[in-house]
Amino acid sequence: MKIIVAEDRAAASKCAADIVDHFVRGQRRALLGVATGRTTEVLYAELVRRHQQDGLSFAGVDVYLLDEYAGIDPDDPCRFRNVVQRELAQRVDLRRDAVHCPDPDAPDLAGECCRYEYLVRSAHIGLQILGIGSNGHIAFNEPGSAFDSVTRIVTLSEQTRSDNARFFGDDRPVPERAITQGISTILAAAELLLLACGERKAAAVARAVHGPLCEMVPASALQLHASATVVLDPDAASLL
Numbered sequence: 001m002k003i004i005v006a007e008d009r010a011a012a013s014k015c016a017a018d019i020v021d022h023f024v025r026g027q028r029r030a031l032l033g034v035a036t037g038r039t040t041e042v043l044y045a046e047l048v049r050r051h052q053q054d055g056l057s058f059a060g061v062d063v064y065l066l067d068e069y070a071g072i073d074p075d076d077p078c079r080f081r082n083v084v085q086r087e088l089a090q091r092v093d094l095r096r097d098a099v100h101c102p103d104p105d106a107p108d109l110a111g112e113c114c115r116y117e118y119l120v121r122s123a124h125i126g127l128q129i130l131g132i133g134s135n136g137h138i139a140f141n142e143p144g145s146a147f148d149s150v151t152r153i154v155t156l157s158e159q160t161r162s163d164n165a166r167f168f169g170d171d172r173p174v175p176e177r178a179i180t181q182g183i184s185t186i187l188a189a190a191e192l193l194l195l196a197c198g199e200r201k202a203a204a205v206a207r208a209v210h211g212p213l214c215e216m217v218p219a220s221a222l223q224l225h226a227s228a229t230v231v232l233d234p235d236a237a238s239l240l
């Protein structure tokens with residue numbers, strides 16, 4: 001595992017953007033796994049800037065979402081599909097059909113999880129962008145998720161629902177369930193890039209990077225990957 005501690009949050013986002021930029025420019029057809037959250041919002045803003053100012057093209061890119069809330073209105077701005085559309089897809093030259101995500105409105109949710117698992121596995125993601133939850137989750141693989149887990153429906157932990165309440169405001173509850181790629185689905189990507197910023201992530205980062213492999217710390221599974229890079233700001237790295 002390669003660990004990079006950048007000077008500050010902006011530098012960490014730029015460093016992560018360099019890795020994505022290099023990956024995207026390096027091939028005619030690039031399969032990119034995307035995460036959502038405040039952390040990746042800054043990364044996507046930097047990628048959009050590079051598209052607008054430095055000629056970074058996403059015309060040959062397909063993006064695959066890690067996860068999606070269940071029981072959420074299709075037009076809800078917090079729906080991850082809408083987040084990725086708003087923060088990235090609609091602001092760069094991604095093809096209209098290039099955003100792939102699990103469908104939480106499918107009548108057969110178990111079947112939808114199988115469909116998405118198969119789609120992601122057969123696509124062979126080249127670079128998977130990840131964030132980390134304050135409880136060590138990756139995607140929505142909460143503590144206790146098996147390292148050999150695949151795409152499935154999960155119940156969100158109280159910690160995650162409380163962390164993500166800031167996106168929903170006071171009037172809407174955070175959904176209780178989600179569809180998420182499993183840990184083994186994520187580990188199947190050729191390259192992993194985890195970006196974490198802020199003190200709130202420091203303990204989870206330390207346990208993921210230096211702790212033992214442990215299903216109670218889902219992000220520790222990154223230690224099993226041959227090509228994982230963790231990019232941190234000084235606050236997120238403060239307990240390393």
Ligand code: GLP
Pocket residue numbers: 035036037038039040066067130131132133137138139140160164
């Ligand atoms: C959500 C997502 C994760 C993401 C995490 C961190 O729970 N499912 O993929 O890593 O949030 O989000 P933030 O960057 O807002 O802290």
